[in-house]
Amino acid sequence: MAVELASTELRVRVLLSRGAFQLDPFQLDVDFSVPSGITILFGPSGAGKSTILDCIAGLITPDDGEISVGTKELYSARRGTNLPAQQRHLGYLFQSAALFPHLTAKQNVEYGIAHLLATDRNSTVSEVLKLFRIEALASRKPVGLSGGEAQRVALARALVTNPKALLLDEPLSGLDAELKSSIIADLRAWNAAHQIPILYVTHDRAEVDALGERVITMDKGKVVQQGIPRQVLDAPRKESLALASGFENILEGTVKEVRLEDGIMRVALNSSASIEVPLGHNKPGDTVRIAIRAGDILLALARPTGLSARNILQGTIQSLEQRSVTMICKVFAGAIFEVHVTLGAARALGLRPGSEIWLVLKTYSCHLVS
Amino acid sequence: MTELFLSFRLAFFVTAILLVLATPLAYWLAFSKFRAKFLVEAVVALPLVLPPTVLGFYLLVAMGPRGPLGKLWLALFGHTLAFTFTGLVIASVLYSLPFCVQPLVASFERIDPKLLAASRVLGANSWRTFRTIVFPLSIPGVITALVLTFAHTIGEFGVVLMVGGNLLGATRTVSISIYDHVQSIEYAAANQLALILLAISFVLLALVYGLNRSVGVRWLSN
Numbered sequence: 163m164a165v166e167l168a169s170t171e172l173r174v175r176v177l178l179s180r181g182a183f184q185l186d187p188f189q190l191d192v193d194f195s196v197p198s199g200i201t202i203l204f205g206p207s208g209a210g211k212s213t214i215l216d217c218i219a220g221l222i223t224p225d226d227g228e229i230s231v232g233t234k235e236l237y238s239a240r241r242g243t244n245l246p247a248q249q250r251h252l253g254y255l256f257q258s259a260a261l262f263p264h265l266t267a268k269q270n271v272e273y274g275i276a277h278l279l280a281t282d283r284n285s286t287v288s289e290v291l292k293l294f295r296i297e298a299l300a301s302r303k304p305v306g307l308s309g310g311e312a313q314r315v316a317l318a319r320a321l322v323t324n325p326k327a328l329l330l331d332e333p334l335s336g337l338d339a340e341l342k343s344s345i346i347a348d349l350r351a352w353n354a355a356h357q358i359p360i361l362y363v364t365h366d367r368a369e370v371d372a373l374g375e376r377v378i379t380m381d382k383g384k385v386v387q388q389g390i391p392r393q394v395l396d397a398p399r400k401e402s403l404a405l406a407s408g409f410e411n412i413l414e415g416t417v418k419e420v421r422l423e424d425g426i427m428r429v430a431l432n433s434s435a436s437i438e439v440p441l442g443h444n445k446p447g448d449t450v451r452i453a454i455r456a457g458d459i460l461l462a463l464a465r466p467t468g469l470s471a472r473n474i475l476q477g478t479i480q481s482l483e484q485r486s487v488t489m490i491c492k493v494f495a496g497a498i499f500e501v502h503v504t505l506g507a508a509r510a511l512g513l514r515p516g517s518e519i520w521l522v523l524k525t526y527s528c529h530l531v532s
Numbered sequence: 533m534t535e536l537f538l539s540f541r542l543a544f545f546v547t548a549i550l551l552v553l554a555t556p557l558a559y560w561l562a563f564s565k566f567r568a569k570f571l572v573e574a575v576v577a578l579p580l581v582l583p584p585t586v587l588g589f590y591l592l593v594a595m596g597p598r599g600p601l602g603k604l605w606l607a608l609f610g611h612t613l614a615f616t617f618t619g620l621v622i623a624s625v626l627y628s629l630p631f632c633v634q635p636l637v638a639s640f641e642r643i644d645p646k647l648l649a650a651s652r653v654l655g656a657n658s659w660r661t662f663r664t665i666v667f668p669l670s671i672p673g674v675i676t677a678l679v680l681t682f683a684h685t686i687g688e689f690g691v692v693l694m695v696g697g698n699l700l701g702a703t704r705t706v707s708i709s710i711y712d713h714v715q716s717i718e719y720a721a722a723n724q725l726a727l728i729l730l731a732i733s734f735v736l737l738a739l740v741y742g743l744n745r746s747v748g749v750r751w752l753s754n
Contacts, residue, residue: 221649247652254653260646264668273664274654323654 169232172196172327172359176217177226190214190224190383196327196359197376200350203363204370205380211363214380215329218361219254220247231326231359253320253328257335259312261304267291267315268300274323286322294318294348310341317345321352328360335366339487340504346373410456410500412531417448426472426525435496438472439528451531456502458527461491462520463511473528475499475521482513489513495521534701535709536728542617542705543685546624550632550681551674553625558636559662563648577634579627588694591623595695615697620705623695624685632681639673640666672744679740683733 178190190210203211216222218229220236223244229237231252236245261270271287278286291297294314304312313333320328334342353360362373370377379387415429418436429450430436439452466474477495484490489508491501499521503511513519561573579587594601595613601622602612613619643666651661667674689707696703698712706725713722 216649219649219653221652246657247649248655248657250653251655252653254650256646256650258644258646260644260650262647262650262665262669273651273656277655319654 170198170326170358171232172218172361173228173230174214174218175227176214176224176229178213178217178222178224192380192383192385193227194378194385194388196361198357198359199353199376200360200362200373201376201378202370202373203361203378203380205365205386207365209365209380210383211365211380212331215254215331215361215363218327218329219252220245220250234326251323251326253323253325255313255316255320255328255330255333257332259304259309259316259333261307261312261316261319263304266301266303267296267307270304270315271319271322273319290318290322293352310337310345313337314345314348317349321356324356325358327358330360330362332364332366334369335364340506342369343504409453409529409531410502411452411454411459413452413454413497413499415450415452415497417444417446417450420444420446431496435475437475437523437528438525439530440525442530444530453529453531454499454523454527456490456500458523459499459501460522461493461501461503461507461511461513462522465520466522469522471522471524473521473523473525477519477521479513479515479517479519481515482508493519493521535704535706536725538617538701538704539686539706542620542624543682545621546628546685547632547678547682549621549625550628551678554629554632554636554677558633558640559666561633561637562640577630580630584627584688584690585694587627588623588691591619591626591691591695595619595622614695615699615703617696617702620692620696620703623691624688627688627691628681628684631684632677635673635677635680636670639670639676642673643669675743676740679736683736686729687733 173195175193176190190213192210192214203214205211213222217224218236224237224239226239227237228235228239231250235241235243236250237243261267262273265273268287268291271290272283275283275286288297291300294317296311296314296318299307299311299315304315307315316333334345337345349360362369364370377388378385413431415431415437417427418430419428420441421427422441425441426438427441427444427450428436429439429452437452439450442450444450460471462474465476475495477493477499480492480494480498482489482491484505487505488502489505491503491508491513493499493501501521503513511519557576561569561576592614593599595605596602597606597612602614605611605613605618613622647665647669648661651665656664686705687707688705689711692703692705692708693711696705696708698704698708704712706729710722710725710729713719713725
C-alpha cells in the first residue's frame with residue numbers, strides 16, 4: 163500500500179524569484195509533496211499559492227526545482243526537463259470555472275478527450291456527466307449555468323481526462339456551504355476509485371476545516387507548516403483543544419468492556435445506552451471523556467441496517483435551532499448529543515422536537531480526551 | 533463599370549491575402565511576451581498616419597526596375613510590378629494591414645487567458661487552441677476586420693495613383709475614375725460612381741454592425 167501511494171505522489175520543489183506576482187518583493191521557495199487524496203494549500207491572498215499551481219500545471223516556468231507526479235518528471239531544472247502544459251496530464255480547476263463559452267456543457271467535457279474514438283468518448287462522457295449530476299445540463303451553454311453547475315461541469319471536464327493529479331484554485335469560493343459540500347462529496351467519491359493527489363488552494367479557514375485531510379500552510383512564498391490536521395485537530399488529547407477545534411460533543415462515560423483484539427472499547431453513557439470507541443489506555447470501570455464532532459453524526463428516521471458504523475443509538479429530539487445554513491439538533495440518547503445537519507436534510511427528514519430519531523456514528527468519530 | 537469591377541476584384545484579393553497574413557501576426561501581437569513587440573506594433577500602424585503618397589512613393593521606388601521588389605519580379609516574371617494589378621494588390625495589402633490586424637488583436641486580447649490555460653492543460657496544443665477556442669470566440673472581430681479591409685481597399689486613392697497609375701482594366705479603380713471624371717468636368721458620371729460607392733460602403737458597414745450583434749449574441753447563448 164505504501165509503495166502504491168508513493169508512486170502516485172505529486173512532488174513539488176519550486177524556486178521562483180522573477181516578478182511573476184503582483185505583491186512582489188518575496189521569493190517563492192517551497193518544497194512539499196502531495197499524496198493521493200485531498201491536500202489543502204492554505205494561506206492569505208498573495209502568498210503565492212496560485213503561482214505554485216501555475217508552475218505545476220506548466221503555465222509558469224520556475225527558476226529552479228523539480229516537479230514530478232509518480233515516476234513522471236514534469237520539470238527539472240537540473241536535467242533541463244520542462245514538459246509543456248498540454249503534455250502534463252493534469253486537471254486544473256480555476257475559480258472562474260473557465261468553461262469555453264461557445265461550447266455546450268457536454269462539448270466542454272469532451273474537449274480533453276477529443277483523441278478518443280467517438281463511441282468510447284460518448285460512454286466516458288455520459289458516465290462522468292452522471293457522476294457529477296449534470297446530465298440535464300449537457301446541451302446548455304455556460305452562460306445559462308449557475309456558479310455551482312459551472313464548477314461541476316468544469317470538474318467533470320478536468321476529471322474525464324483521467325489526470326495524474328488535480329489542481330483546484332479556490333474553485334468553490336462564492337458557493338454556499340451546502341453546494342460546496344455536495345461537490346466535494348462527489349469529488350471524494352470519484353477519487354475513492356482513482357486515488358490521485360488533489361491540491362486544493364484556499365484562503366478560507368472554514369474550507370480547511372470542512373475538507374482537510376492534509377494541510378500545507380503558506381505565507382509570503384514559503385511553506386510555514388505542513389501536516390495532517392487529523393493528528394492535530396481531529397484527535398485532540400486535551401478537552402480544551404477539542405472544544406477549540408470544533409468538537410461540539412464532549413461526553414462522559416464508564417468503560418464497560420475492553421476488546422484488545424478488535425482495538426475497541428465499549429463505553430456506557432448511562433444504564434441503557436453505550437457506544438463503541440477506539441481503544442485507549444483504560445480498564446473497565448474507568449471514567450472517560452469522548453469528543454465527537456456534531457457533523458460526524460448521522461440521523462436516521464428508522465433503525466438503519468447493513469451499515470459499517472458500529473454505533474446506532476435510538477433517541478428523542480429535544481430541540482432544533484437554525485444557525486445560518488445549519489440546523490443544530492439536540493438529541494437525547496443516553497446523553498445529549500449535538501448534531502449538525504443541513505437545512506435540506508432537516509426538511510427532508512421532517513425533524514420536529516419530540517420525534518424519535520436514530521443516531522449513527524462511526525467508532526473512529528469518537529475521540530478519547532483527557 | 534470596368535473600374536467598379538476592378539475595385540471589387542482588388543478588394544477581394546487584398547482581403548483574402550490579409551486574412552491569411554494578418555491572423556498569425558495579430559495572434560503574435562496579442563499573445564507574445566517579446567519585449568520589442570511595440571516596434572512591430574508601430575510598424576503595423578504606420579499606414580494609418582502616413583500620407584498615402586509617402587507609402588505610395590516608397591512602394592513605387594521598391595517596385596520599379598531598380599527597386600529590390602521590382603528587380604526580383606523582373607527576374608521571375610519578366611516585368612516590374614509598378615503600374616500592374618499585382619503591384620496594386622501588394623501595395624493595398626500593406627496599406628490596409630492595420631485595418632485588418634487591429635480588430636483581430638483587439639478581439640484576441642479580449643479572450644479570458646484562463647480559457648487558453650484551460651485548453652492547454654486539457655491537452656490542446658497552440659494550433660488546436662487557436663482553431664477551437666481563440667478563432668471561434670473572435671468571429672465578431674474577424675468579420676469586422678474583413679469588412680473594414682474590404683471597404684478601405686475599395687476606397688483607397690493615393691497609394692493606387694502612385695503605384696498603379698491610371699490604366700483602364702489594370703489599375704484604374706473606381707476612386708481614380710471618379711477623380712478623372714471630375715477633372716474632365718463630367719459631374720454626372722462622377723456622381724453615378726460616387727453614389728454607387730457610397731451605397732456599397734453603407735450596406736457593408738451596416739452588415740458588419742448588424743451581424744456582429746446577432747453573431748455575438750447567438751454564439752454565446754443557448
